[in-house]
Amino acid sequence: MSLLKVTIDNHTIEVPAGTTILQAARLIGKEVAPPAMCYYTKLATSGGYCRTCLVKVSKGSEKDPRPMPKLVASCRTTVMDGMEVQNFTSPEVIEARKGVVEFLLINHPLDCPVCDQAGECHLQDLSYENGRSYSRYEFERRTFDKIDIGDKIKLHMTRCILCYRCVKVADQLTPGRGHGVINRGDVSEISTYIEHAVDNEFSGNMIDVCPVGALTDRTFRFKSRVWFLKPMDAHRDCDKCSGKAVVWKYGNDIYRVTGRKDQWGEVDEWICNTCRYDKKDAKDWTVEGPRKIEKTSVISQNHYEAGTKFVASPETLPVKQLS
C-alpha cells in the first residue's frame, strides 16, 4: 500500500491511508501529539466531541494545497498526501485550545482534593498544560446527584465532561442500548435506562475510559490516593478476558485492578469485571513487574522503582530551599 506523507509541526512521517492526524502525530511522538479527551483508539466513532485536539491544516495536500478554512479535530480528520499541520507551532491552535479547556472547566467542580481520579486525571493534566490559574466564570456551577450504576460503578455526573467514551463502551462492548446521554445542551447527562444497572461482564471498562472522575470503581472509592499505590503488571488465567491487568498494591494488598494503559492513557486490552472487582487477593495474580506509567502524572513523577537509583540532591530539587 502506498504511504502518505504528512508534516506535523515540522516533523515529517509517512503513514498508511486512513490514518488520522492524531494517530500520525502520536507516531511522531509526545512533542507534537495534541491532547485528546474524547478520542479512544479502541472505540469506533469516538472523538470529535471535546475539541481539545484541534489543529490547523496549513496545507491540505499536495494536490490541493489550500489550507483548511477552520481548525479541525485531528482525531477525526484523516491525513492526505503532502498535508502540513500545525499544532503547538500555531498560536491560533494554542488560543483555541485554551478556550476549550476553559469551557471544559467552567462547570467542572474542581474537587480534586476529594476526587479519586486525582493523580491520573486527564483533565488535570490538560488544564495544567493549557489552562489559566483562575476562573473567569462567575455563575453557579451545574451539579447533579451521584448515582450508582449497579453495585460496582459510581457515576458522579457533576465531574463529567461528556466525552461519550463510556457510551461507546456500553454500545460496543455490551449488548443493548442501556446507557447513553439524556437531555441536551449544558444539562445533558450520562444516564442508564431509568437508572438500570449496566449489568455486563465488561461494563467496568467504562471506569478505565473515563478521563475524569465521573465514573469510579465503588470497590476502590476513597481507599487510597493513587500515587500511594504501586502499579504492577500482572496476569491470571481468565476464561472471559486476556487476564492481563495492572494491580495497584499497597504493601502486599491489592487495592484495585485496572486495564494496562499506554502512554496516551488508553487501555491495551479490555478486562472483565471478575478480574477487576473480584480478584483482590495477591494469590490470584502472577506479578510480572512494575508498570511504568508514562502519562504525565503524579504517579510517574514518583516513580518508586527509580527511588533507589536516583536520590534527590539539592541541585535536582525543583524548588529552591527557602532561607
Place this chain on the structure above:
Amino acid sequence: MSRKLLLTHDNVPNLHTIDVYRSKGGYASVEKALKKMTPEEIVEEVKKSGLRGRGGAGFPTGMKWSFLAKPEGVPRYLVCNADESEPGTFKDRYLMERNPHLLIEGMITSSFALGANTSYIYIRGEYFYVSRILETAIAEAYAKGWLGKNILGTGYNLDLYVQVGAGAYICGEETALLESLEGKRGNPRIKPPFPAIAGLYGCPTVVNNVETIAAVVPIVNDGGDEYAKIGIGRSTGTKLISASGNINKPGVYEIEMGVPVEEFIFSDQYCGGIANGKRMKACVPGGSSVPILPDYLVCKTATGEDRLMTYESLSDGGFATGSMLGSGGFIVYDEHQCVVRNTWNFSRFYHHESCGQCSPCREGTGWMERVLHRLEKGMGNMNDIDLLVELAKKIEGNTICPLGDAAAWPVAAAIKHFRHEFEYHVLYPEKVKDSKHGHKEPIMPVKPAPVMA
C-alpha cells in the same frame, strides 16, 4: 408587480385540495419530468437555474444533486428539511399550510431526478397540525396515482413519508435530522462523510429545504434558463421572506431576488414601513443566526451602494459591515427596541437548543447567555462586554456543527455595532431595570466616523 412562482395561487380557496391544485396547473412538472425528461436532464435544468439552497447556507442545489453518490444496488434518499425552527423564519410553514401539494409535487420531481424511491419530509414537532395537512395531501396524491407504484404508467415508484420531529432546533441541521429520522438522538454527525455519500441509513442522501424543493416545480415547468432570468448574478429566482418585527405589514412575501432592501421595508407592496411612524433602529435580515445590521447599514452597504435582497449584497462587507440572507427571516427593530435584550433573547435560544455534544457550544452558549442576562438586567460590568467578544471568538469555528457559529455571530455583531448600548447598560443600571427603557430614552446606533486613509 413582482413575479411569483411559489405563492402564485396562495389566495385561491381550498388550494390545499388536490382538485383545486390540479385545476391551477398542479402536477404538470411531474408529468413533464417522468414522461419527457431523463433524471440527468432535470439535474441539468436545476443547475442552469442557479437555484441555491433556501435553508440558510445557500449552497447551489444543482451542484449538491450532482455530488450524490450512485453506487449500484444501494438505495438513495431525498429528505425534505421542514424543521424550520430558526427564530424569525416561518416561510416553510406558510407554504406547506397553503399549498402542500406544491411541496409534494416538488418531492416527486426531485426524487425522480435523484433516483430515490423512498423520500421523507421531516417536519418540526411544533408544526404537528401542518403534518396533518401534509398527510392528507399525500393520501390524496396516492389515491390519484401521483405517488406509489408505477406513477403515470412510467414504471417509477415513489413512497413519501412525513416524520414529525420532537421539537428541537438542532434537528434542522441536516445530519442531526438524519440521526433523528433514523430514530436516534438528534446529534449532528461529524463530517465528512457528507450525506451525499453516506446519509440516511448510511446511503447517499440529499437534504433540501422545503422552499428549495418547491422551487424545482417552476424550474422543471419553465426551464432553468427562464428561472435564472429572475434575479441578479448568482442570486436567481424568487425567495420567500418571513418579515416580522416593528413593521406595518408582517408576513410572508415572495420577492424577486434583487429587490432593494429599502423598497422591501418601506414600500406598501411589502413591509409597508416601520410601524407607528417610528424610526428604524436595526435589522436582522436572515434569521436569528445572522449578524444584526444598524440602521445606516441596512439600506446601503458600507461603500454607499444600495443594498439588495440577494445573497451577495446582504453579505457585502463581510461580517464587518454586512450580514447574510440566511433563511430569509427578516426582522426589523424600531428605535424603542433594546439590542442587548434582543441579543440575550437569541442567546437564550441557542443555549437552550445546543445539543451538548461539543464543549465550546455546550458550555460557551450557556456562559454567553448568563453574561448577557446580567448585562441586560443592569448587573454587568464593562469587562463583560469584552468577555462576550472573546467567548464568541472561542466558540466560532471550533464546533462540530454551525450551531456554535450561529450562537456566536449575533453576539459578536451586536457588540460590534451597538457597543455603546451595552455600555449604557453598565452605566445606567437603574434605567435598564425597566425592560422597556428604550421607550423612554431611545438609543440609536452611532455611525463610526470615517477613517481617513
